[in-house]
Amino acid sequence: MFIKELEITGFKSFGEKTHVVFNSNITGVVGPNGCGKSNILDALKWVLGEKSVKSMRGDKMEDVIFSGTENKKPAGFAEVDLILDNRSKIINLDYDEIKISRKLFRDGQSIFSLNDNRTSRKEIEGLLMDTGLGKASYSFMQQGQMDMILSSKPEDRRHIFEEAA
Amino acid sequence: MFIKELEITGFKSFGEKTHVVFNSNITGVVGPNGCGKSNILDALKWVLGEKSVKSMRGDKMEDVIFSGTENKKPAGFAEVDLILDNRSKIINLDYDEIKISRKLFRDGQSIFSLNDNRTSRKEIEGLLMDTGLGKASYSFMQQGQMDMILSSKPEDRRHIFEEAA
Amino acid sequence: SEKIFMESFIKIGENFRIIFQKLFKGGDVSLKLTDETKPLESGIEIQAQPPGKRARSLRLLSGGEKALTAIALMFGVYMVKSSPFCVLDEIDAPLDDQNVGRFLTLLDDFREKTQFVLITHNKKTMSKADTLFGITMDEPGISRLLSVELKAG
Amino acid sequence: SEKIFMESFIKIGENFRIIFQKLFKGGDVSLKLTDETKPLESGIEIQAQPPGKRARSLRLLSGGEKALTAIALMFGVYMVKSSPFCVLDEIDAPLDDQNVGRFLTLLDDFREKTQFVLITHNKKTMSKADTLFGITMDEPGISRLLSVELKAG
Numbered sequence: 001m002f003i004k005e006l007e008i009t010g011f012k013s014f015g016e017k018t019h020v021v022f023n024s025n026i027t028g029v030v031g032p033n034g035c036g037k038s039n040i041l042d043a044l045k046w047v048l049g050e051k052s053v054k055s056m057r058g059d060k061m062e063d064v065i066f067s068g069t070e071n072k073k074p075a076g077f078a079e080v081d082l083i084l085d086n087r088s089k090i091i092n093l094d095y096d097e098i099k100i101s102r103k104l105f106r107d108g109q110s111i112f113s114l115n116d117n118r119t120s121r122k123e124i125e126g127l128l129m130d131t132g133l134g135k136a137s138y139s140f141m142q143q144g145q146m147d148m149i150l151s152s153k154p155e156d157r158r159h160i161f162e163e164a165a
Numbered sequence: 166m167f168i169k170e171l172e173i174t175g176f177k178s179f180g181e182k183t184h185v186v187f188n189s190n191i192t193g194v195v196g197p198n199g200c201g202k203s204n205i206l207d208a209l210k211w212v213l214g215e216k217s218v219k220s221m222r223g224d225k226m227e228d229v230i231f232s233g234t235e236n237k238k239p240a241g242f243a244e245v246d247l248i249l250d251n252r253s254k255i256i257n258l259d260y261d262e263i264k265i266s267r268k269l270f271r272d273g274q275s276i277f278s279l280n281d282n283r284t285s286r287k288e289i290e291g292l293l294m295d296t297g298l299g300k301a302s303y304s305f306m307q308q309g310q311m312d313m314i315l316s317s318k319p320e321d322r323r324h325i326f327e328e329a330a
Numbered sequence: 331s332e333k334i335f336m337e338s339f340i341k342i343g344e345n346f347r348i349i350f351q352k353l354f355k356g357g358d359v360s361l362k363l364t365d366e367t368k369p370l371e372s373g374i375e376i377q378a379q380p381p382g383k384r385a386r387s388l389r390l391l392s393g394g395e396k397a398l399t400a401i402a403l404m405f406g407v408y409m410v411k412s413s414p415f416c417v418l419d420e421i422d423a424p425l426d427d428q429n430v431g432r433f434l435t436l437l438d439d440f441r442e443k444t445q446f447v448l449i450t451h452n453k454k455t456m457s458k459a460d461t462l463f464g465i466t467m468d469e470p471g472i473s474r475l476l477s478v479e480l481k482a483g
Numbered sequence: 484s485e486k487i488f489m490e491s492f493i494k495i496g497e498n499f500r501i502i503f504q505k506l507f508k509g510g511d512v513s514l515k516l517t518d519e520t521k522p523l524e525s526g527i528e529i530q531a532q533p534p535g536k537r538a539r540s541l542r543l544l545s546g547g548e549k550a551l552t553a554i555a556l557m558f559g560v561y562m563v564k565s566s567p568f569c570v571l572d573e574i575d576a577p578l579d580d581q582n583v584g585r586f587l588t589l590l591d592d593f594r595e596k597t598q599f600v601l602i603t604h605n606k607k608t609m610s611k612a613d614t615l616f617g618i619t620m621d622e623p624g625i626s627r628l629l630s631v632e633l634k635a636g
């Protein structure tokens with residue numbers, strides 16, 4: 001599988017470090033309303049460099065940091081680490097495994113890392129450019145968003161087709 | 166029950182006359198995608214005087230007339246008859262039963278009837294004014310529309326509250 | 331006028347809270363005017379906080395939490411000025427099993443005065459109905475009322 | 484440029500038709516530029532006609548028909564330029580049982596090259612998954628990965 005592991009700490013409702021290991025081609029994610037399933041999708045988008053706060057349902061980027069409950073203090077930062085299988089060299093780097101990390105502190109400081117070496121979002125975007133991963137619209141079909149391409153005006157639909165070309 | 170019977174002829178996918186008798190307080194309507202369930206809701210809205218073509222998912226009012234299939238010709242008109250239990254006199258007329266009918270021909274001619282006597286939409290609207298029936302937003306919670314009141318801007322939410330006042 | 335609007339608005343806010351707390355088994359909501367000096371023009375602010383969670387923007391709520399909150403609000407309005415019937419078209423679609431159950435229990439508070447028509451694909455909702463109408467399209471493009479299943483008792 | 488866009492656009496149109504006809508067991512679709520002289524600026528017209536029905540405005544399609552049509556289009560695009568993984572968040576919600584089944588069968592055409600993550604409340608979809616992760620909030624407001632159920636075979 002392409003996505004091997006995902007580690008989520010302090011991101012949205014993941015107030016505790018959560019480690020997800022993927023080992024099959026079709027993984028189901030289930031649970032009651034509000035338990036955090038769509039937040040996992042948000043975590044994946046976010047670690048891949050998503051800039052749009054709105055597309056993560058927030059008002060400001062700080063909204064992705066775990067904001068606490070009655071019994072647990074808010075987190076000081078949100079961090080998501082993604083481990084990818086790169087044996088097919090879909091990403092143009094000479095590694096069989098690639099780790100992409102993103103960390104955001106409350107003061108706004110944002111850190112991207114590639115295999116634990118600090119890098120920039122631009123760098124990450126560049127690497128993902130031709131893999132199809134960089135563009136959210138293919139890899140993520142979000143809850144309640146499917147209708148949009150059919151209900152939008154003809155002029156507004158272009159972006160999906162432009163991304164594919 | 167308040168709605169006793171509904172007869173639908175030539176309205177949307179109801180190419181054949183369909184008679185629905187209601188005899189309980191909670192009626193379920195089930196069936197596969199596209200079979201016509203939401204069209205029944207549209208028929209009810211329409212016979213009560215709905216003016217907005219958009220709210221019935223059409224582009225023009227003529228879109229509610231059965232437009233035919235490979236094996237059946239388009240209908241010349243759409244007609245919906247609604248029979249209401251008025252023993253509680255919720256509608257200010259001295260009848261225990263009230264029949265409201267609406268018929269639309271392809272040439273645009275539109276006929277409203279009350280107990281088989283021709284009347285105008287304004288008349289129907291006036292009768293329904295204080296019953297809560299006239300205003301679609303209470304009586305109809307449409308597919309995919311529930312989200313809107315929460316996602317709309319504060320200024321745009323007023324109409325629901327104004328209708329209730 | 332202003333007085334009438336404010337009375338009904340305040341009542342809706344109370345109903346909204348009561349129903350929300352029934353559906354969520356706790357939590358809190360608030361319904362406010364953005365500008366209290368202009369009740370007839372002001373926008374309306376909604377806050378909703380499921381139990382154990384902090385109040386956040388409505389947008390951060392999950393799909394199912396939003397649906398349940400919208401149901402609480404619509405029925406809160408309904409309690410102030412109801413209609414003798416109510417057609418609900420697949421409003422249970424985003425809800426998990428437990429929340430469908432809570433929504434169906436809510437209908438019991440209204441069913442005496444209100445005739446409900448529930449369009450649904452959900453088996454729990456189907457079993458709540460006293461009568462079930464099946465719509466089919468055996469002949470493509472033509473809707474037919476195929477079956478009326480009456481439940482005993 | 485223009486040539487590249489048109490090539491991929493035409494391919495998407497063909498894929499869209501193939502997938503639509505698989506999901507609907509028939510019917511037809513068309514994907515056109517509103518202005519064929521300006522491929523890089525033109526809007527895009529979509530027509531979809533389920534089997535046995537006449538082509539009408541997309542808006543007149545039912546909730547489930549729209550969802551299935553959108554799935555056909557998104558996967559049609561996907562065939563032209565795919566990503567090694569795809570996360571689908573409750574896209575089966577508006578579908579009846581039969582259409583959920585057809586959607587799941589469609590995934591078989593893609594699963595060799597694409598890793599899918601399916602967020603769902605639907606039991607049929609759950610049984611299609613090789614692995615199931617359960618997320619819970621036993622402690623309110625804090626998500627936990629509670630269970631990993633691996634299916635044999």
Ligand SMILES: Nc1ncnc2c1ncn2[C@@H]1O[C@H](COP(=O)(O)OP(=O)(O)OP(=O)(O)O)[C@@H](O)[C@H]1O
Nearest residue numbers: 012033034035036037038039065066067392393394
């Ligand atoms: N920064 C944050 N801190 C803590 N909790 C958050 C934060 N952002 C969002 N949440 C919570 O996450 C929850 C939403 O999670 P999510 O959207 O993943 O639910 P879901 O499992 O997809 O549910 P559904 O089945 O209803 O779609 C909300 O209750 C919201 O309050």
Ligand SMILES: Nc1ncnc2c1ncn2[C@@H]1O[C@H](COP(=O)(O)OP(=O)(O)OP(=O)(O)O)[C@@H](O)[C@H]1O
Nearest residue numbers: 177198199200201202203204230231232545546547
């Ligand atoms: N004027 C018309 N003539 C014939 N058929 C029509 C007309 N208007 C709409 N239809 C058809 O009605 C069907 C939609 O019906 P409806 O929206 O009631 O489905 P539904 O049972 O609610 O399905 P879902 O479960 O997917 O919501 C569409 O296939 C559409 O083509």
Ligand SMILES: [Mg+2]
Nearest residue numbers: 038143392393
């Ligand atoms: Mg969700």
Ligand SMILES: [Mg+2]
Nearest residue numbers: 203308545546
């Ligand atoms: Mg429908």
